[in-house]
Amino acid sequence: MASHDESHDHDHHHKVTFWNKYVFSEDHKMISKQFLVTGMVMGVIGVTMSLLFRLQLAWPEKSWPILETLLGKWGADGVMTPDIYLALVTIHGTIMVFFVLTAGLSGTFSNLLIPLQIGARDMASGFLNMLSYWFFFLSSVVMVMSLFVESGPASAGWTIYPPLSALPQAMPGSGMGMTLWLVSMAIFIISSLLGSLNYIVTVLNLRTKGMSMTRLPLTIWAFFVTAILGVLSFPVLFSAALLLIFDRSFGTSFYLSDIMVSGELLSNAGGSPILFQHLFWFLGHPEVYIIILPAFGITSEVISTNARKPIFGYRAMVGSIMAIAILSFIVWGHHMFMTGMNPFLGSVFTFTTLLIAIPSAVKAFNYITTLWKGNLRLTPAMLFSIGLVSTFITGGLTGLILGDSALDINVHDTYFVVAHFHIVMGLSAIFGMFAGVYHWFPRMYGRRMIKSLGYMHFWITFVCAYGVFFPMHFMGMAGLPRRYYTNTSFPMFDDMADINVLISVFAIVGGIAQVLFLFNFFYSAVRGRKSEQNPWKSNTLEWTAPVEHLHGNWPGELPTVHRWPYDYSKPGMEEDYVPQNVPIKEGEVETGH
Amino acid sequence: MDTFLIILVAILAVVALGQIVRIFELSTDIKGGADPNDVTDKDNHIQGTLMVLAGVALVASFFWMVYSYSDILLPVSASEHGVQIDNLWDVSMWLIVIVFLITQPVLFYFTYKYRGNKAKKAVYMEHNNTLEFVWTIVPAVVLAGLIIYGLTTWSNVMNPDHSDEEPLVIEVFAKQFGWTARYAGSDNQLGNANVRFIEGTNSLGVDINDTKSFDDVITQMPELHLPVGRTVTLKFRSQDVIHSAYLPHFRVQMNCVPGTSTHFSFKPTVTTADIRKEEHVIQKVKNINEIRAAKGEEPYEYDYILLCNKICGAAHYNMQMKVIVETQEEFDKWMSEQKTFAEML
Numbered sequence: 001m002a003s004h005d006e007s008h009d010h011d012h013h014h015k016v017t018f019w020n021k022y023v024f025s026e027d028h029k030m031i032s033k034q035f036l037v038t039g040m041v042m043g044v045i046g047v048t049m050s051l052l053f054r055l056q057l058a059w060p061e062k063s064w065p066i067l068e069t070l071l072g073k074w075g076a077d078g079v080m081t082p083d084i085y086l087a088l089v090t091i092h093g094t095i096m097v098f099f100v101l102t103a104g105l106s107g108t109f110s111n112l113l114i115p116l117q118i119g120a121r122d123m124a125s126g127f128l129n130m131l132s133y134w135f136f137f138l139s140s141v142v143m144v145m146s147l148f149v150e151s152g153p154a155s156a157g158w159t160i161y162p163p164l165s166a167l168p169q170a171m172p173g174s175g176m177g178m179t180l181w182l183v184s185m186a187i188f189i190i191s192s193l194l195g196s197l198n199y200i201v202t203v204l205n206l207r208t209k210g211m212s213m214t215r216l217p218l219t220i221w222a223f224f225v226t227a228i229l230g231v232l233s234f235p236v237l238f239s240a241a242l243l244l245i246f247d248r249s250f251g252t253s254f255y256l257s258d259i260m261v262s263g264e265l266l267s268n269a270g271g272s273p274i275l276f277q278h279l280f281w282f283l284g285h286p287e288v289y290i291i292i293l294p295a296f297g298i299t300s301e302v303i304s305t306n307a308r309k310p311i312f313g314y315r316a317m318v319g320s321i322m323a324i325a326i327l328s329f330i331v332w333g334h335h336m337f338m339t340g341m342n343p344f345l346g347s348v349f350t351f352t353t354l355l356i357a358i359p360s361a362v363k364a365f366n367y368i369t370t371l372w373k374g375n376l377r378l379t380p381a382m383l384f385s386i387g388l389v390s391t392f393i394t395g396g397l398t399g400l401i402l403g404d405s406a407l408d409i410n411v412h413d414t415y416f417v418v419a420h421f422h423i424v425m426g427l428s429a430i431f432g433m434f435a436g437v438y439h440w441f442p443r444m445y446g447r448r449m450i451k452s453l454g455y456m457h458f459w460i461t462f463v464c465a466y467g468v469f470f471p472m473h474f475m476g477m478a479g480l481p482r483r484y485y486t487n488t489s490f491p492m493f494d495d496m497a498d499i500n501v502l503i504s505v506f507a508i509v510g511g512i513a514q515v516l517f518l519f520n521f522f523y524s525a526v527r528g529r530k531s532e533q534n535p536w537k538s539n540t541l542e543w544t545a546p547v548e549h550l551h552g553n554w555p556g557e558l559p560t561v562h563r564w565p566y567d568y569s570k571p572g573m574e575e576d577y578v579p580q581n582v583p584i585k586e587g588e589v590e591t592g593h
Numbered sequence: 594m595d596t597f598l599i600i601l602v603a604i605l606a607v608v609a610l611g612q613i614v615r616i617f618e619l620s621t622d623i624k625g626g627a628d629p630n631d632v633t634d635k636d637n638h639i640q641g642t643l644m645v646l647a648g649v650a651l652v653a654s655f656f657w658m659v660y661s662y663s664d665i666l667l668p669v670s671a672s673e674h675g676v677q678i679d680n681l682w683d684v685s686m687w688l689i690v691i692v693f694l695i696t697q698p699v700l701f702y703f704t705y706k707y708r709g710n711k712a713k714k715a716v717y718m719e720h721n722n723t724l725e726f727v728w729t730i731v732p733a734v735v736l737a738g739l740i741i742y743g744l745t746t747w748s749n750v751m752n753p754d755h756s757d758e759e760p761l762v763i764e765v766f767a768k769q770f771g772w773t774a775r776y777a778g779s780d781n782q783l784g785n786a787n788v789r790f791i792e793g794t795n796s797l798g799v800d801i802n803d804t805k806s807f808d809d810v811i812t813q814m815p816e817l818h819l820p821v822g823r824t825v826t827l828k829f830r831s832q833d834v835i836h837s838a839y840l841p842h843f844r845v846q847m848n849c850v851p852g853t854s855t856h857f858s859f860k861p862t863v864t865t866a867d868i869r870k871e872e873h874v875i876q877k878v879k880n881i882n883e884i885r886a887a888k889g890e891e892p893y894e895y896d897y898i899l900l901c902n903k904i905c906g907a908a909h910y911n912m913q914m915k916v917i918v919e920t921q922e923e924f925d926k927w928m929s930e931q932k933t934f935a936e937m938l
């Protein structure tokens with residue numbers, strides 16, 4: 001372990017200018033803010049798209065002038081076309097999964113917290129870190145640009161299964177829009193790899209004196225394992241995308257065989273569209289954990305701090321993170337039960353998939369037990385964390401249904417799946433992200449967010465979130481497929497009209513309520529009340545650094561760690577918290593590991 | 594103009610919000626005291642109470658949904674294996690609903706019960722091996738049961754025993770954006786087919802040189818006729834992109850993948866005429882027809898349906914085929930009215 005406390009002269013050896021402070025910054029704290037704000041901008045785009053297609057689903061025969069304003073020729077007379085509907089779902093999914101919940105979440109909090117919580121001056125490589133952000137920025141720009149191409153953005157679903165995504169003849173979105181999607185994702189993957197490698201190296205090498213792996217806060221464990229998952233799985237998506245680019249542009253047949261599309265017989269032979277799905281989900285499943293693990297990390301920290309109680313079962317928590325990570329590499333086939341795969345293979349994937357429920361259950365129980373006999377300080381961050389536990393339980397339970405191949409026959413690709421993954425991943429991770437922002441805002445901006453707006457934001461969001469996604473289970477059980485432009489072509493589904501309206505109303509109210517958050521965020525960043533150094537009376541090292549941001553984080557020497565991060569309400573101590581850098585008192589028994 | 598006004602109003606609203614916050618902050622400053630963003634005991638009390646109410650509301654709305662959405666659900670399975678799937682579904686559902694109804698109330702209740710108070714102190718408890726052991730082992734055992742039950746069902750469904758009867762072979766052909774059925778004819782063997790043979794009226798690309806194809810019957814209407822009580826093997830092919838044949842009433846689904854062939858065997862057990870007399874269906878149709886009448890649409894008669902369930906392009910949402918389950922006599926009669934492939938050419 002490098003103690004890394006050689007006199008740090010970062011402050012002196014180059015001039016601080018606007019450009020290297022705010023734009024091409026190599027400081028992890030600034031990069032973290034850049035990730036967050038970019039993620040928020042992408043989030044606004046992604047959420048707005050979902051509100052547009054909810055308009056279509058709830059009121060398919062109504063005309064909305066706003067659609068014409070926003071969508072132009074695809075919203076002529078205020079009614080969106082089926083093509084743009086699919087484009088909106090596709091880009092919505094892509095943006096939320098990759099840009100908001102992967103880069104926005106991991107990028108923000110891994111960057112902010114890894115150096116600060118392990119007691120390092122900065123990331124192992126500030127330069128690569130900066131590149132990671134700028135690649136992310138570039139890929140966001142390309143993705144947004146793809147919205148404006150003549151033939152429309154990518155429309156084959158965020159999973160972009162070929163041949164649909166490979167053939168411009170099959171849908172307009174598979175033309176230029178798809179090319180830009182692939183380019184954007186390729187750049188995104190580079191960004192993610194640069195970031196992840198940096199996180200891994202930093203955690204392994206730059207921990208301060210006394211910060212053994214078993215004294216790491218659970219946030220760091222989560223970010224660390226997430227980074228490993230990313231490094232191992234994103235390259236596979238990269239190859240999948242590369243082969244797809246070849247099929248699209250250079251006449252290869254990795255994924256194509258025996259196809260006649262819009263009257264034209266293609267010469268491709270010998271490829272398999274299913275190969276793409278294997279490659280995609282080899283990333284795709286770990287990806288869902290890349291999204292949720294950082295949210296878990298944040299939640300662990302927020303719940304423990306605000307319950308004024310050690311996180312229950314630290315070792316089990318670390319163990320379950322690792323178990324989830326390992327298992328997540330051998331379950332991808334559960335997205336493909338209906339592809340005609342050998343039923344025996346399906347059985348194997350059912351087996352491994354249901355195993356994941358065990359470490360997941362352990363996590364849920366441990367969170368609940370952490371609350372037990374705590375002294376809960378119900379900050380907005382705490383409420384969002386508890387909300388996460390609730391949605392994770394709800395969504396995880398339906399995973400047991402979907403993971404069972406026999407049951408998946410009837411609900412695969414229906415709204416049941418939409419309900420499942422939005423609740424377990426979408427909502428949980430977004431709640432984790434909000435919890436993180438509310439909790440670490442004082443650390444990021446030196447100011448406090450407005451509490452009452454935070455409460456309002458939580459309540460509207462929480463109620464609307466369940467209101468949007470819970471009813472979808474029933475629609476799926478009634479057999480309604482996902483990715484349908486409207487369900488009015490089937491009289492069988494006419495009795496869902498009311499539910500669709502209900503869902504859309506919740507979606508619109510919940511979506512607009514995010515203005516409360518955005519306002520609170522930007523207002524507080526500029527004019528919020530100044531925060532003290534450790535406003536939550538927390539144990540972790542980031543609160544031992546001064547409020548103002550220093551390049552190098554701590555003036556003078558790096559803190560030395562003497563204990564685990566969860567000594568809250570420890571008997572025999574004066575305060576109900578003991579920061580990690582406080583030496584063990586005489587006669588005190590060290591706990592935690 | 595409208596857009597401009599909306600933007601203006603939005604900006605004004607944000608500015609107003611900003612001013613309200615300022616005034617509020619100034620007024621607390623004048624009163625002096627702690628940062629109003631610190632959480633007080635009163636906040637804990639209010640939020641804790643709201644949380645327990647939220648928990649109650651969550652559970653209550655769950656029951657409300659189960660009650661009021663039960664009408665929209667699918668009727669009993671119309672296939673033999675579907676009954677097994679439904680049993681497995683019920684067992685799994687009961688299990689997860691019970692866990693849901695235990696864990697959620699506990700979570701929200703704890704939030705209320707242990708809401709913070711300056712006078713209190715949390716207990717220091719960092720782990721408990723017995724507890725943790727219990728809640729690792731209990732889920733593991735329950736899951737083991739679920740896995741075994743699930744896998745047995747899966748293997749029964751996917752590897753059905755055909756020793757007592759030869760299944761009726763039907764090809765279901767998918768393309769953007771429609772379905773066609775091809776019956777194997779009197780030899781119950783489908784002639785070869787490949788998209789490369791598609792030409793003129795031979796829209797499925799059936800091989801004209803393959804003698805097995807002569808008696809094949811290609812439906813002219815987007816309808817799939819199935820005799821009740823006879824096992825059918827559906828063989829799926831796609832002309833262009835991936836589609837998925839979804840027959841929710843029969844608990845059947847299989848992707849149609851260009852370049853390969855997939856299949857699914859099942860035995861329909863309830864005719865279309867009979868399912869229409871089923872109580873749940875009568876109620877559902879009644880609800881639907883009330884809604885349709887209000888919109889001035891024609892009344893609807895219940896039918897089995899095959900839907901496309903894999904995103905396949907613009908008209909994916911309308912890629913459907915009616916499925917008709919009828920008695921053997923009705924089926925034979927219908928079949929005798931169809932032209933064979935040889936006759937068609």
Ligand code: HEM
Pocket residue numbers: 159288289291292334335353354356357360395396397398399400402403404408411412413417420421424425426
């Ligand atoms: C108890 C653990 C879980 C199990 C057993 C489980 C199982 C499944 C299964 C079998 C599917 C495929 C369903 C289908 O397409 O028919 C699925 C879909 C999905 N799950 Fe989970 N899941 C679990 C937890 C999670 C978690 C923690 C996340 C994310 C953090 C997640 C995110 C997703 C997503 C994004 C999809 C949909 C992908 C798509 O088709 O677009 N799941 N899950």
Ligand SMILES: [Cu+2]
Pocket residue numbers: 284285288331332334335
């Ligand atoms: Cu998965």
Ligand SMILES: [Cu+2]
Pocket residue numbers: 836837901902903904905906908909910912
């Ligand atoms: Cu389709």
